[in-house]
Amino acid sequence: MFSFIRRKLKYLRNRPKGPKDEFTYSFLSNNLRDNIHNIQSIFGNSADIVIRNFTFGKDSSYEGALVFVDGLVDNIFISRSILSPLSDWKDTLESKDNLIEFIEKQILQNPEVKRLSTYDDAISDCLNGNTILFVNDCDTCLSISTKGFEKRAVTEPQSEAVVRGPREGYTENIRTNTSLIRRKIKSPSLRIENYVIGEKSKTNVALIYLEDVVNPDVLKKLRSRLKRIKVDAIFESGVLEEYIEDSSFSPFATIAYSEKPDVTAANILEGRIAIVVDGTPFVITVPMLFIESFQSAEDYYGRNLYTYLIRIVRYVAYLIAVFGPAFYISLVNYHQGLIPTTLLVTIINAREGTSFPIIIEIIIMLFAFEIMREAGIRLPRPMGQAISIVGALIMGEAAVNAGLVGAPVVIVVAITAVASFLIPNQSETIPVLRIFVLILATFAGLFGLVIGLLAILIHLASLTSFGVPYFSGFTRYNQDSIIRTQLKSMTKRPEGIAKNNIVRRGSNMKNYSIKENEAEDRVGVQI
Amino acid sequence: MTIAETKISGRQFMYSIICFIQASAILNAFISNITYQESWLVVIFAFIIFIPSVFMYGALINRFKDKNLIQIVIQIFGPILGRIISVIYLIFFLSITMFNITDLTDITKTSMLPTTPYIILVMMCILITAWAVRSGLRVLTIYSKMYVFLASFIIILSIIFLFNVIEIGNLFPIFSLPLKKYVQGIHILNAIPFGELVVFLLIAPNVQMNKKQTYKYFFLGASIGAFSFFLTVLRDISVLGETFGMFVFPSLVAFRLIRITEAITRIEILFIVILIILLIFKISILYYVTVITVSQIFNLKKYKNIVLSVGFFLMTAAIVLSANSIQHTLAAQNGAPFIWVTLQIIFPFILLLISLIFNIKSPKEESK
Amino acid sequence: MKKIFILVFLLLCSLFLVGCWDAREINTLFIVTGIAIDKSEQEGFFDVSVIGIKTSPSRGGSQSSDDKDKKIVLKTTTRSIRDAFFHLNLNYDRTLYLQHNQIVIFGEDVAKDDLHRHLEFFVRSENSRMETLMLIVEGRADEVFKMDVKQEQNSTIYLFTHIQTISRRVKHYKISVLNFIANLLTEGFHSVIPIFAVNKNDDDDMPINMTGFAVFRNNKMIAKITDLEALGFVLLKGDVKNTNRTIISYDGMVSFDFDDIKTKKEIIYKDNYPIKIKITIEITARVEELLGFEKYSIQDLNRELHNIVQQEIINVATQTFKYFQELKVDVFGIGLSIYQHHPKKWNNLRNDWDNIFASLEVEINPKVVIKDYGQIVSIYNPGGVK
């Protein structure tokens, strides 16, 4: 009891201090020299900060200075839209009492100009890609948006290949991503809220949602959680995910991510909120349901019956991926009766040569498979393909011949490995669950497997993603969970996501073939 | 987790009743060696006799809308006497849970893990149910719909698979046994599967359903459960015929006779696994109810922290109190009906009568 | 959240400590596919021999079919079945695994005295199955294991597949331990088990053939019936998918295929005491082979064949029924149908049912429908009058 208290006190004494705020100067002075001097001291004259002094106005009576970060701005744009208009007014510009306002309204031709009065805003705008215009004896400055840094073009996403459907994927730039979504949903009620997170990185994070459809308390929870993040830098939406998700300890991801705008747009239409993080092509949508990871974008573009089949194949693949090895072990070690006699004899023959117990064999093979998979990803693209193929073939074959591993084990592990690729979103949860159920099955056979299954089910039931029950897809009626009903009759949004379950448009469309026949019957035209 | 605030829908209430009775369908060993081939008749009569008490339960739930059984007892009999009666109910719930735990471990021992010691199986079952009970009623009953479909799928599938072995002749002769045997059979059935529905009186306050729906859901649940119980007994008798009375778990033997092609034989374990899931569901509900009664008696706010200690008691008691399956079935056949039926049906009926005579109702503003 | 994790983690570690009781490494198992029980010389002892599959380490799972003898036979003599398995487990390196056992074979002399005492083990203990088939073998049962079988892995699998195929046509060839015990429990109903004989000259490839049925009174074998009576038994029992019969009359020879035989038994009482039983046998027959009958035209050929078949069925059925009446063994479930439909009547018939059955008067009326005559329309008689 006492050691506990002592530990508590020690922790309180040397708790790490929060990040210190650097900028100590607050308001701009109206003397240009001081301003420039302060800016230089703040930036510590790092190489890419450019300060351009120039004079303008009638017989160069006024003095100004431009401050911008080289590389973040478009130099041609600066000269064309700031310097040349100022120089045009050379002969007509006399002394004006309010010079800054006149420049902002009349002279500058930039689309976006802001007046700033404190150093903090000036600095943060300058680092964001704007140029700052200081004028002598004026205590406010102008921040002009002249962004123009290198951007990656919109290309096909790597992680979600699709046979049919739009191929454009997100890029690292937040503005292109929001524009891609805006192009998908052109309704005025699409709101984009901007947040700046990270003491040092100051990354822009945009919340995108449809005003009349979003679930208000999910929005409230999300906003409060975003505000509470005190962290140095956010480079990837995965990092953000870690901070705002409900239960970071559960193997299940309660926040969905995607690289394709049409998937995020569909989610937003269903009442979810998309979070775009500057600098990463992965956009996360909140709240997530368990069944979402079994839906792929292509389900809605392909034939309806085919999607029935594919959905069932995905669920079966998930079950095989998680319970495959455990079921094999419980069959071979505990309930040999279940295996038909001839198959049992072949398994015994195959295992005659090997010496390890089955659990060790399965762990060896699972471990080998994980190594190959990681190698396949980490190596550069051409090498990666070769390694995974070579690894699979040689290792499997050699292991069996060397008598290290029985042939059936290789087959079982291969099937579970391939099955876990079918559901990309869940590829992080499957290995964890597989090991958990495997251990239970080795020690108690099918009974252990059932206990493992129940444990997973109970955990899933008590999991919520932003207040919305995570596993609700199966238990309550949902037109899109196990099977996808025809698009025309998919009228209701998933429970709990939308504000008050607003019915989607176009719910009154019947099958055209039926409608046309009815029309003809009424008219009495015999085909 | 306070007791009152988790609300489940009426439909889930019905599904959990069905699941509850289906789970005890595999334990029809109780009546098999009393009314050999006519057990399917006894099931019908038992259900017919049980129907009035279903409506009696419904009436009790409706009269005391937001009060579970223990609160009603305390309200009617006053704090001291009420507590004594609820302690009796607590012992009753403890012994029902122990009964089902021994049944579960017997089934797993005979069909799957013959040599694992008793305590391991009991402990695994207790741990899982404790986790489910700790995470609240909603998590407990959220899967009842899935379990019901699973169970009925199993019953229908097994009938189809056993079609070539079924002999209709085995169902006869009818009414060939002395009347005493029938009465005892009905008495047992009203105690083991049907009487245990008294447990739902404690879950009812957490269910959102109006007056009419209570009757509808309770009756529908009980009748579908009874029908699947009837189907199981019918299947077992028509397959096993004379040997129906011989076995401890007739359904286990019936599943063993499934032989389709050369490969699909000896698959009784797959069926038993699903029935074990159902039994674990039933034990988790009984466990939840026991913990609720304990917290009601000592009126604790949160019941989460006493779950594991009750589990510990259950675990060790389940091992010590039942010697072997024969003594267990004998106790169920002769001892249980008398004791349990009084607590399950006669006592709530007395509660209802007293509350009608003295017109005690839960206070006006509460009963919506 | 942390609590849940601790609970799960402790659940796991509790299992680690516990070790695994029921795990049996698969290559330490000896797959038993047949058990034979014979009477040994010593009084009260039994020779129990067990046959299993020999497994051989093979690369790539292909069956190495070169070594001919793929079977292992273990023998022991003990007083009871359970001691036998205990004894065998003691002296053999691998543990015997009974779940895959297909057949239990009894020698004729074991069947003659008490069969039930050997079956008790198969029904009671968990690790053996009660739907294994039962067989009686003339002479000693363990000769069956000596047969070398080309097609299957060992002789019991050969026997098992053999019974499966023939029982698909006639249901009564297949009787499992559970059926036998069920018959023992029903009063007034005795079971009949197929009997095989191992043929001695081992040049032809049919090592074993079925010589008929062994008739049991409760658990003692009292008689054997040959193939002819077997057909009568099958006809009286009914519920048969397909069997055949060749009849030689002085006009020629015809062989029928009886598809789908159904029998209805009706008992006629005189002041609730059964005196007569009327058995109607409905058969749809097909003519498979037809020789002779030249002088019949097509029309009256049909009538003639009808008479021949009906006469033959009446003879065979009555002869078999009389035979069982002499044995005083009701194998056809007549007593059972009385018990099932009129339990009151059965109470006072119960004790001397065998004599009542023996004194029953039997009347058989077959209803035969000759469905088709095969592909040839006219009677094929080489050089005969058209």
Next chain:
Amino acid sequence: MIVIGVIYLLIMIMDFYPIIKHKKVKHLIINLMFIIPGLIFLFLAAKGIIVKSWITIIWEFLKSLGISY
């Protein structure tokens, strides 16, 4: 047998931690009320003594009164 009992008690610690922290005496008493008989039963089970369950006791009592089948 005892080992399993001890393991289960390990899991119980998780349940007791909040009780001790928030000093809920009532919970503590109830838990102990269940654990102590549990421990007694555990030792009985370890020794292999099978106690006649209360149902059979009452059943014999009823039988002596003549109410039974």
